[in-house]
Structure formats: structure tokens, C-alpha cells
Amino acid sequence: MAAEVKKEIQLEIAHVLFTDIVGYSKLPIHQQRGVVERLNEIVRGTDEFQAAETAGRLIKIPTGDGITLVFYHSPEAPVECALEISRALKKHPELQLRMGIHSGPVSGVIDATGKANVAGAGINIAQRVMDCGDAASCLRSISSRTFASAAWTSFRHSSLYRRVISSIRHAAMQRR
Numbered sequence: 001m002a003a004e005v006k007k008e009i010q011l012e013i014a015h016v017l018f019t020d021i022v023g024y025s026k027l028p029i030h031q032q033r034g035v036v037e038r039l040n041e042i043v044r045g046t047d048e049f050q051a052a053e054t055a056g057r058l059i060k061i062p063t064g065d066g067i068t069l070v071f072y073h074s075p076e077a078p079v080e081c082a083l084e085i086s087r088a089l090k091k092h093p094e095l096q097l098r099m100g101i102h103s104g105p106v107s108g109v110i111d112a113t114g115k116a117n118v119a120g121a122g123i124n125i126a127q128r129v130m131d132c133g134d135a136a137s138c139l140r141s142i143s144s145r146t147f148a149s150a151a152w153t154s155f156r157h158s159s160l161y162r163r164v165i166s167s168i169r170h171a172a173m174q175r176r
Helices: 002-008 029-044 047-055 077-089 121-131 142-147 149-156 159-175
Strands: 012-021 058-062 067-071 097-110 116-119 137-140
Touching: 012 029, 012 077, 012 121, 029 047, 029 067, 029 077, 047 058, 047 067, 047 077, 058 116, 067 077, 067 121, 077 097, 077 137, 097 121, 097 142, 116 121, 121 137
Parallel strands: 097 137
Antiparallel strands: 012 067, 012 097, 058 067, 097 116
């Protein structure tokens, strides 16, 4: 079975949403478990997650204090999923999240547990893009923007985009 899975997820372009709970390690253990469970509920409840999972074109990678979603069916999927997540987070101010989106190459691997996983620049760059943000931010690589121009237009008109731009400007001023 592992060989079958490996053949199904050969090198291809994927659209990655990388998330991280800000301040996770400072929380008491019982709160850590609670915020991860809440994040998982929110992510699983998004239309984009459900559509991709139903189509069998989604890989979910738990990261301990976040989750990485690898979409294959649409470059707009991670953007729309991030927007859905950000709307749901308004009801949960205790859950501070940062997100990074990138479209790039990934290849299928079988991890130590024998399950399908992915590796490659698509994953690595999505994480680096996310690392540039702070709480309540969602950053996108230029590659992702190029692949998903229609969803980008919608994203640019959202309040999340305005917060991201504000965060970037604030960070730039801090560095001067």
C-alpha cells in the first residue's frame, strides 16, 4: 500500500497553507491541548478543507502547534481556506494564529509511521513565509499570488489583508 500512495503523490505543484499558533509554548499544557483542538475544529469546518478532502486532493500535516494543509485541486483553495479560518477566529480571540501561503513543488514521501506525507520547496517556503508574520497575519508568496490571481483580488479587499499590510509596514518601521 505504501508504494501505491507514493506513486499517487509524485512531484507536482501544490498549494500550501502553513499555520502556527502564536504563543503556544507559553500556554499551560491543558490550554495547549484546548487551542490545538479548537484550531483543528475550525480548519476541518471550512468549506475548502471539506471539498479538498472529499475529492481526495488534500494532505493534512499536524505540526504540533498548528497544521499544514497541502491542496492539489486549486491555487485558490489555501487563500479561501485562510479567509474562512480568519472569519472563524473572530469568535475565538484566545487563539492567535499566523498563516503562510505558497504554491510550489512537493514530492510524495512515506514518513516514519508509514503514512503519506510531502516534502520539498513548496512546504519549506510556505513555512518561511508564515515565519515573517505575527499574530493575526496571513502572508503569501509571489508564487502563490501568481497561481491564484482571482482569489487574491478577493483577499485584497478583506480586513485580514489590511491587517497584514499594516503588520508589514509596522515591522519595516521597527527595523529602521
